[in-house]
Amino acid sequence: MPLSIQSLAAIAIDLQTGLTRRDHFTLLVSSLRQLLNCDATALLRFEAQQFRPLAIDGLTQDVLGRRFALDQHPRLEAIARAGHVVRFPEDSHLPDPYDGLIPGHDKLKVHACIGLPLFADQNLIGALTFDSLNPRQFDQFNDEELQLISVLAAAALNNALLVETLEKQSLPDFVQQISIARDGGEIIGSSPVMQQLKQEIGIVAGSDLNVLISGETGVGKELVARAIHLGSARAAHPLVYLNCAALPENVAESELFGHVKGAFTGAIQHRVGKFELADNGTLFLDEIGELSLSLQAKLLRIIQYGDLQRVGDDSMKRVNVRILAATNRELKQAVVSGQFRADLYHRLSVFPVVVPPLRERVSDIPLLAGFFCERYRIKLGLTQLVLRGDALTALEGYPWPGNIRELEHAIYRAAVLARATQNGGVTELLPLHFNLNSQTAPEQQDNEMPPILVQGDLATLTDQFQREVIRKVLTASDMNWAATARKLNLNSGNLHRLAKRLGLK
Template sequence: MSFSVDVLAKIAIDLQSDIGHPDRFARLITTLREVLGCDASALLRYEAHQFIPLAIDGLAKDVLGRRFTLAGHPRLEAIARAGDVVRFPADSALPDPYDGLIPGHESLKVHACLGLPLFAGQNLIGALTLDGMSADQFDSFSDEELRLIAALVSGALNNALLIARLESQNVLPVTSISYSEPAAQEIIGLSDRMLQLKKEIEIVAASDLNVLISGETGTGKELVAKAIHEGSPRAANPLVYLNCAALPESVAESELFGHVKGAFTGAISNRSGKFETADNGTLFLDEIGELSLALQAKLLRVLQYGDIQRVGDDRSLRVNVRVLAATNRDLREEVLTGRFRADLFHRLSVFPLSVPPLRERGDDVLLLAGYFCEQCRLRFSLSQVVLSPGARARLLAYGWPGNVRELEHAIHRAVVLARATRAGNEVVLEPHHFQLSDESGVADIKLAVLSEPQNLREATEAFQREAIARALAANQQTWSAAARALEMDVANLHRLAKRLGMKP
């Protein structure tokens, strides 16, 4: 096959037409699939040593949530390194990142595969992948023709990324290939609620306003705080985290404001508090609703006047700290009942943000599931972790009272179960791997412990996560009450939850 000038002109016009529209990437990939006649295609952005899907066609929805690290995907690494068209033979020994992810062909391996690296100057900005079920599907395209396509797509992608950066007023780094650590966990979601939240984060991040982040437990409020800090002029300075629920009343004031030597028994030296540590940066106060009224009054003074006093010290210290606070409580109701100061509430909620529960985010469930599947694949050194159509339907139908955190644990538990009952290095998650009712979660973990003794640590940790999550759910997400129910010291419970990844 040979592209005529008219066909190339149409491709160029379609790619550049209305490139600022929100669905620009989806339209771009649809045009390419029509012209090239492939069974599946993906447009990927390269950032922080990984490929991030921008648009897909012919692939499972959860692919949009997956993050493909170069180190974890040899074919994508080959595309990134090549600098030119890459054709993978049908019998290539390199695992295909999309095996099991083409609806209707879950049990078949992808046969024909092309990769086109996309550049802006000398910088890699993305890749276009084309897949077909027939081994000779792309033989009719010459390398010269595919290079023309890559050049057109590179220009369109570069322009679209520039527009996106201008819209967000946030210049994303464009880096060359290297192999340091990938980017930290990100906010994943394309639902209307999440797109609106991301827009609000971009707006408030550039300011210096205090922000109150509200949302149910497990929705990702700490990720919102991190995104605000990283998008702010304070990003080069520290983001300091403090969980107010984990503060015993006897040391809470010292944790916040510091103390001087001899201020109380055990104060053997001067110590800086979180406010001093966060000077010129950001202080994230998680579970702010758990602070005592006495500490609320002292926090209000800092927000009003910008100075603190260490415990046992008469002198004041000036600090320049932006405060982000998070809560799973209805603080307006707490104000009405007298459990939270109205003046502090108004100081904190200059720009309130609400993180939606997972049950209100539609297909974001699948994107997040794909993200966690890919994390588990890397963690357990598996060649493949995919969701069956039935599993996807089950995840979409469930209400997720524990939100994103519950979904993460459910995917992790399902992978452990699937590995215990299936030989080989490929895991397909089926509906029966997701026992999501209250009565079945512990049974799943017991089965994992019994079935997979070589992974006893992982199964034990999953059991502990389940027990803690249940105790929290039964006690209105109050850590102190959950600790009593579990017959644990609350400080030990916080430490265990942090080690298990249930808290930052």
């Protein structure tokens, strides 16, 4: 049945109701899927040479987290390069980006597929895709009717982008979306807590306030720091990274402030510290809670006055640096216990930002899983990587003590296992590839002692025991040495020296 003007007008009227942009897009794709009576519909936004799904109907939820780069998906590239309706032959040899991603259908074999590029002022802003398992489903619709759909969708998408731009005009130099970083890093998530986080990032990015980013290991604190920097007036200047937990005490001051030739044994030339490298830009101090009290005092002086003194140099240099600090510790408690300076804490936490753990944003797991599936599909050279429904259910039911980093590693490991045991175009990730049920709960991991093979003298057995304990706690701490030291109640420097003696480093 041909499309009627009345049916399209009804959709256009519905789009004028007081819904959120996301609900507008969801309404659009569901209405169009019903109108064309097809199996799957998707509205995609085009940016940075890739398509990002905004709304889907008839596809698995993880599609919303996938990012379809043009050079990896020839069908989408054909849509992007076309200025009109694209009808793919039912037996097209071009791989379909949604192969295996329509629930209940393992593979899209012979099927009908249409792509509509969406334009605003002759600029490509997105696309609509329609898939049907009936090869003849779209024969009844002519290109003029489908072009009307593209005009309707383009207007809805362009209006949303204009509103988004207006909302961000108050943020100086905010030239990119907060979710897209220049090097491809992206903050994935649409849950309420993540919407709140992105709003906070947008608010503080345009200021020049110091920010304390707190959250558990693996939640993505560095991505938040990068988004704040890119949204600031300092975006054209460097973002310099320093992991305070990895700094040996004897070189920490030099790393931060630099040194002059001859300042100490081994100082054979001048060295520029991280503060000078970040001048007029941003310095990201990760694991700030691991800095010694003496270094905290020197850091406070630079924050207060902007005066920098290299090690071994009597002269002062002024720097203009914004500090973004991150920690997985409770710094307030560290202040109370005397392990962290109260005045430095208050200087750093002018605008505190808390990144939620993954267990508090379970609805984002499908998006994150889709994002990582697409990343490792490309990395492993797979035609398609699909997360089966029961596997996604298992992921959503797991507490993820290592948060997003643990989820990413789990998907990568599962993809490697699946590739080794499956043949064919579509590689499926199954529950057995994750083996989450057999993993020990995090609170039990810290209490259980590793089994000991009793052989050798006492010194050998003691080394073996220490080696296994450190290895186990280090793994449970996501390879974070500072966190491992805290759990073992050891000085960080002593732990590094012990690990080196035991052959762990």
